[in-house]
Amino acid sequence: MAQSLQPFHTFSLPSQCPQISVITDNRQLQQQSFSLPFCILGEGSNTVFLNDYQGVVIKMATTGITVTQRVHDYLLEIAAGENWHQLVAYTLKQGMPGLENLALIPGTVGAAPVQNIGAYGVELAKFVEYVEYFDIASKQFIRLSAEQCEFGYRDSIFKHGLKNKAVITKVAFALPQLWQPELSYGPLQQLEQVTPQAVFEQVIKTRNSKLPDPYVLANAGSFFKNPIIANALLNELLLVYPQLPHYYYDGEHHKVAAGWLIEQAGLKGHRIAGIEVHQQQALVLVNHGNSRGSDLVTMVKYIQQQVWQRYQIKLQHEVRLINGDAEYLINLEEPA
Template sequence: MSSMPTQKIHAVMLSISSQDLHSLNTLRLPSRALACVTLEDTGQLPELSALAQQYPQVHVLGGGSNMVLAPKIGGLTVRVRLPGIRLISESDDAWLVEAGAGEVWHDFVRTCLDQGWPGLENLALIPGTVGAAPVQNIGAYGVEVGSRIDSVLAWHIPQGRMHCLDASECRFAYRDSLFKHAEPGTWLITAVRFRLPRQWRPVLDYPDLQKHPLLARATSTEQGDSAPAGPTARQIFDAVCDIRRAKLPDPRELGNAGSYFKNPVVSTTQWEALHAHHPALPGYLQTDGRWKLAAGWLIDQCGWKGKRLGPVGMHTRQALVLINYGGAQATDVLALEEAVRADVRERFGVELEREPVAWGQP
């Protein structure tokens, strides 16, 4: 990990105010940050570090797509709105592309494809910002963002210094990273650098992609050719968007945080025992010899798909997605979470873990 000198840039001073967060979290939970600032320029970072010393907690807010917010959020909340997309360099092997933490993730993926930089198409339509992507190590349809990251520029708030962490230092794992384990308020990601391969190959491991009409046609032999034509990155992007729109509700219409539970990973012994009793249980062998289970299948088998508990419920088309049907608070969400976890634990002996981060005391 290398530290970097702070650029002395004239920036507008940070303004502290109370902030209604109801429209700034995709679960649409009523919440208010008692003290909030908006970070729009890296020149504001030294001021932010000085300000943070006055508060017992610091929360960093991106797109609000992966959190359960209590009605009141104490401490200091920092809304990250750092913009910018640029090509840093290119070589025979890859393009090195940097994006500001405040960029909308899906828009960034689309911009990369528009510029002819493939590699992120499987991660299309994931809500949130670029800066939040490394924290959760977002992933979908066979690709995790950590596999495409070259380095992360992050401000260490207590130290008041910028650091450049390479991918190995970020300690990426399934829905996990260094940033998730650090004390809240330690790191603020300002930009992410992606290494996107020139020798691009499509990732089509998931059945949903293989069965999509657009990709099925692209991989079939056409007009007597001896080899499949193969899909383009843009075709995969479009297919992923189609699949996600068909399976997942739009947060603007139904409050949700995407996949609410992680897919559990179990030992080979536990997998063999589960599979013997439940032959239809989907399982995916991991590189470390363990097995990843489909949390949505487990939840569905427990009867929670489409089932409601007060103002919240699990979605009718995707049992992994927790829905706010209107009027819910954090306590309603956490009560449903515990009910689902208890049923899966009792029936399968498997412990589910929440993906979103909970802020404040419900």
Template structure:
């Protein structure tokens, strides 16, 4: 288990207080919690379990980048703020790195690059925390989180104990994991361990990377890929600090080869990617764009003008505004292409 530092007290307490959550979710939705605690010491976890037993519900909050919050959040909200990054072992074929669940994901990736622990650079600038990454099973630019995952330590809130989990325990799938299917609020991810490959090899299959001038010589360092990914994301995606958004709002749908071939015959420009199991992943952004939604606004919610996958808060949007826009987009895509888009964020 992680040896993240704890206080000397065996009876660390937590006192819930009201909290404005509008600055703790990247969509910038006006939201308020009647009972809120910050977890910055693992000695607080037994106290969290005690509080959770008495609460109507428990919402575990990381960076708030994958959430759609209502104006009043019921029950108890616990923000994970454990910190720490360390090299556990330099194995012959991998760097074994541990990061606390409250670490900001992008800062952790940059720390790895700065230390020569390469392998996460394609996942730069993804919003959120280290502890949220295994929940969502994040991925970008040709690299998936599960490919670099080793194991994690989680606190089972209901059982009041630490649990070590492997990839098999986490049941990873495309933008999915066991954590999304277990009872809400059951798990607090305390720390995550990564096996970063030695020797390192760049992952450059993604078209945007192949076209980037910084990577044109064909032999880039991890730092070059890190900087290129940051530049690409900043050019395509809005900064949540400026324009409220939750990143990609919809998953790329995965369909059978027969469905993909039928759609490609009707729509020759269809963007799709072959999967190892013979199915195809369709580009949800392309589907949405073709339905005419890029740049459109519905009430206070809108679709980003450079990336149709991103829904934005134009100012004063509520959860109902965001989900109303999402439903309209889902209906349009389903009517035209016979494919139902699935939202990525957790709707509280």
């Protein structure tokens, strides 16, 4: 009997699947069949089902937090199903700061390493000690060091070499006892009192002012990656758009703000069916309802085309799109 996927992803497009398997104990994975197409899901805040899914949705709902105090840091070992923001709040309450810049990012701990979540100058990779995963082929639990995870900007081995081969079951973080704040991003530079709690509260305030609550207005958070462009292109663009926000990436590249590009292209409020470029933050697409996956695909392609025509920059979507029984990448079709 088909089950609705609408409550299982925050973009809330109407879709169904034949089976949803909820994992509350990692040992269930050893009995779980992976012979059909499958999709691993946390809270569905970075995944959109464009239409009916033809396989099994495996929802990780395991819980558990273990803390070990070491000489210079705290080792936190966290089950994949734990809520990310609640973990950040817990660490501050326990006097173990470090993750406060990553407050209010939706989703689970197990989903966080897949795209190496980041915000306000901090990336998850900075704190990862190891990631444990269930290897589907061998049915063994394997640990990778942070280096073995091959973290990059919104990237990891779980998007490449281990894609569809692994289910993340636990993530371990090392939080230094000597706290060093990261205040490089705008709103954090204005803080009068610099404490972990103050940073935490400012990040929440900033995110709430820009990003709609997905449980009030359906969305999947930041929809596009901030593009990394060559310095030569950046210099050309700055001559025309001197206000373009840009951040050092490496000696030959800078990262530019995708939301700014979309907004300056005049796309805020642009709507296709019930899909809209959010009025407060152009990086977010919202779903007012009465929408289908095809409407979202049309919107993404339109945004990509407009940004390309204006800036010669290719936008890539950060959100995972599931179409039928597989992941679907919407790539810009360059005009001839």
